[in-house]
Structures are given as C-alpha cells and as structure tokens.
Amino acid sequence: MSIFNRISNMVKAKANSALDEMENPIELLDQKIRDMEESLNKAKISSAQIFGNLKAIEKEMNEAKEASNDYDSKVRLAMSKGNEELAKKALKLKLDSDKKYESLKTSYESLEKKADTLKQNLSSLQEELDKTRSYRDEAVARLNTANASKQINEIMANVKSKDNSINLDDIERKIAKKESYAEGLESLKTPSLEDEFKALEESSLEEELNKYR
Incomplete structure (x- = not known):
C-alpha cells in the first residue's frame, strides 16, 4: 500500500470517528421513527384503496347473485304460465348474471389474497414501529445514564489527577x-x-x- 493510500485511509478513519462523535443516537432514532411512520401512512393509504375495491367487488357480487335468483324465479314463473319465450329471455339474463358473478368472484378471491398480505405487512410494520418507539425511550434513559456516569467519572478523574492531588x-x-x-x-x-x-x-x-x- 502506498503512503498516499495510507494517509487517505487515516483521514477517512478520523473523519468517520468525528462523525460518530457528532451524531446524536436519539436524533437518528427519531429520524428512523419518522421514516417508518411515513412509510406506514403510505401503506395504509394504498391498502385503503385495495380494501375499498374489495368491498365494491363484494357488493357487485351480491347484486349479481340477487339478480340471478330473481331471474331464476321469473323463469319458473314464465314456464308455469306456458310462456317459453319470456322464460328464455329471463334465463338469458340469469346466465349473464351467473357469468358476471363468477367473474367477480375470481377477481374478489385474487384481490382478497393481496388484501390479506397487505394486512399482515401493515401489522408487521406497526409492530416494528412500536418496538422502535419503545427502544427509543429505553435508549434515552440509557444515554442519560451514560452521560451522567461519564460526567461523574471525569470529575473523579480530575479530582484524582496530580494537579488537584493533596498530600495529607x-x-x-x-x-x-x-x-x-x-x-x-x-x-x-x-x-x-x-x-x-x-x-x-x-x-x-x-x-x-x-x-x-
């Protein structure tokens, strides 16, 4: 390794050490919490749209199912009256409703799986955020204790130094x-x-x- 590379590494090491001293761990945790909160809010907004779509599809499915049942009743009524033409028209509408229901059901089941995954992800993200908040509170207490201990040790070291020592x-x-x-x-x-x-x-x-x- 050339002397220039060694000097460069020494400068980088000192710079990183200085940055470590300057960085406040609590401020870093606060920033991490803010980032996680922002991510969670965005995820909730996206999830709300998906859950809304799921509800809308579910409503259309119920409507298609009700329409199918209604047309089925009309087919039976028309056949009981001997009106096959009217029965065919009602049957066609029933089959269209059944087809629509099956299509919506497929979409609903696919979207429901995505929604379940989103719920799990949201729950995990919320849990991680809660853990980080709890750790932040613990870290504040530990940092305050460490700073207090450091000050006391510095004072004790200063009292015991040669400059301040007294020969009784x-x-x-x-x-x-x-x-x-x-x-x-x-x-x-x-x-x-x-x-x-x-x-x-x-x-x-x-x-x-x-x-x-």
Whole structure:
C-alpha cells in the first residue's frame, strides 16, 4: 500500500470517528421513527384503496347473485304460465348474471389474497414501529445514564489527577509544626500575677484532695 493510500485511509478513519462523535443516537432514532411512520401512512393509504375495491367487488357480487335468483324465479314463473319465450329471455339474463358473478368472484378471491398480505405487512410494520418507539425511550434513559456516569467519572478523574492531588501527610506535618511552635511560645511566656494566684488555687485543691487519700 502506498503512503498516499495510507494517509487517505487515516483521514477517512478520523473523519468517520468525528462523525460518530457528532451524531446524536436519539436524533437518528427519531429520524428512523419518522421514516417508518411515513412509510406506514403510505401503506395504509394504498391498502385503503385495495380494501375499498374489495368491498365494491363484494357488493357487485351480491347484486349479481340477487339478480340471478330473481331471474331464476321469473323463469319458473314464465314456464308455469306456458310462456317459453319470456322464460328464455329471463334465463338469458340469469346466465349473464351467473357469468358476471363468477367473474367477480375470481377477481374478489385474487384481490382478497393481496388484501390479506397487505394486512399482515401493515401489522408487521406497526409492530416494528412500536418496538422502535419503545427502544427509543429505553435508549434515552440509557444515554442519560451514560452521560451522567461519564460526567461523574471525569470529575473523579480530575479530582484524582496530580494537579488537584493533596498530600495529607504534608498538611498534617505543617499543622503539627504550627502547634509545636505555639506550645513553645506558651512555655516562654512570663506568668502574670493572675496566673500565679491561679496556680496557688490549684495547689490548695491538691492539698484538699490529699485529705481523702
């Protein structure tokens, strides 16, 4: 691999890494949900047209079936009255109605299969959309937790860094040195008159205490 290809790959890797840092996973999920919602709405519109056509064909089938039954009754009535010509006319219309019914039935059954497939696809798409929405809510909670943990860890790392570290032993030695210095000054202090009387009182108390021994 030439040095130019290696440099190009390094640049691409850094660019992809920068993009990964810039991308907000929740925004990506929100966009995915919007795309899925749009697809689902389009599918529902297309499905509504097919379901509408199915209903229309079903209505025509019922009408053709009713017409066939009606003409069948008229054929029987005409034959009972001895009017074969009228019976033939009614029979022709009955056969036309039967033919129309069979044609509509074939179309209906074919379209019904497509409608059933569409229902399944719509159901699957809706289920996938619901899962994505649920995952999005979970992802928000996880991302918030991760961000909070990251901030806490960064703060802890900063507290423990050398720049912010404090040597407690050094502080203790400095305080002890100050205390010793103060005690030394105290021992050099000349007793006041009041201090001398206070010392006498303490001696008297010691003598009184000796009486109980």
